[in-house]
Amino acid sequence: MRRVAITGMGIVSPIGNNCEEFFSNLAAGRSGIRRMSSDFADQLSIKIAAEADFEAETYFSKKTARTMDRVSQFAMVAAAQAWQDAALELPGEEKRRAGVYLGTGMGGARTLEDSYVQLLKQNVRRLHPLTVVMVMNNAAASYISMAHGLKGPCLTFSTACSSSSVAIGEAFRLIKHGYADVMLAGGTESLLTYGIFKSWESIGTLALEAEDASTSCKPFSKDRTGFVLGEGAAILVLESMDRAKKRGARIYGELVGYGSTADADHITKPSVEGQANTMEAALEEAGIGTDAVDYINAHGTATVANDIVETQAIKKVFGQRAYEIPISSTKSMHGHLLGAAGAVELVASVLALKHQTVPPTMNLTMPDPECDLDYVPGKARTGLDLKTVMSNSFAFGGTNAVLIVKKHE
């Protein structure tokens, strides 16, 4: 069994398109949530989103900007950053033992929706010839494998809001068990479209707009009303510890545990048992006790149901220790990136280790008696001595994933 190091990270997010900017905004409690810029906002009852400040033309040729869905563009930019951050060089031989695992909830749904509008509303005779490759869920992972010449496993996981945590966990195990040496793993999502907004509007989990739109998402607060849809991508470079050490790579941390479970209960309702099982499975793989966890990046969607269930699940696993662990939901700032959420939040957790700073849960101004743990409200905590962090991802469909990272010493 081999150890797995995190040696590079890249991000495109509503609060910054590189890791440093992303984390400095998190630590400062700055939100990327605002009134949407899209013209269809007029037709929505909820008009807020966490949009990435991202123009394809800044990064890509005219052709790529036009023929790659935004979801793949995010992933390509995040992967290039991660690659560079890790200072990776892979000779030909090694490329066959390097791969890409990505998570996405709905892949190229944006292109699909555009296509339907053209067909059904504008009555076009033909769709763009690249529609199929723009829509397919595995496009982002494939483009990354092509860009970096990675010839090992290239898979796409789709488990709604836990997609990217699953992708990272599975990539971790691939290296751990010797099937690959280097993996680019993470997730990407770009779903800020009219049809998708309407769908979320109907299921009733979106946050209502607050007077100051940037404060609309209020995890663990009594007055919480739900999450805010966000977009972006985060990709990490996972590498066998031996390889990373041998080449003198900068090691952000060691991925030590992954829990993967299903609630087998309800298609949307979260389960205390399911969430607790997942955290326990991750702790077990990590070979650590509950005392060892110093920070939890919560799934923390700010829906009424999740925050209570997650609080109860943490208590079930950690007992009295639950009250001593700082827990935060960074979704209060970057929104809910759905299939990319787990990767973005793992990056936040790893950067918390690096900077020894726990980012806050913003907008938690009204304590909820049913959410009575330490959620680090309003202000980051600095100068800590964090050694082990946990990141939780739970999903519609009940596929849960939890990741644990240890400081490298």
Add this chain to the structure above:
Amino acid sequence: MATTLERIKKLFLENFDLPEERLQPQATIESIGLDSLDKIEFMFALEKEFDIKIPDREVKLDSIQDMVTVIERLVAEQHVSQEQRAQ
């Protein structure tokens, strides 16, 4: 009014990052550095630009000159028949 050749060149430049001097009438899709998917995509752009339908098969469109010839023929055929229908 712009000639068919000029319009095709303009369309190439709008869609791809190409040096204009490469767009000579005898140049082929391959010689200007585009692949088969690019070609399909460009056919789609030509249909829109000239408001024509390019038949799916049996049309020789290898070089830019081929495109000029075929497009002028299709424009003549298809636009005339549309006018006739309108009458």
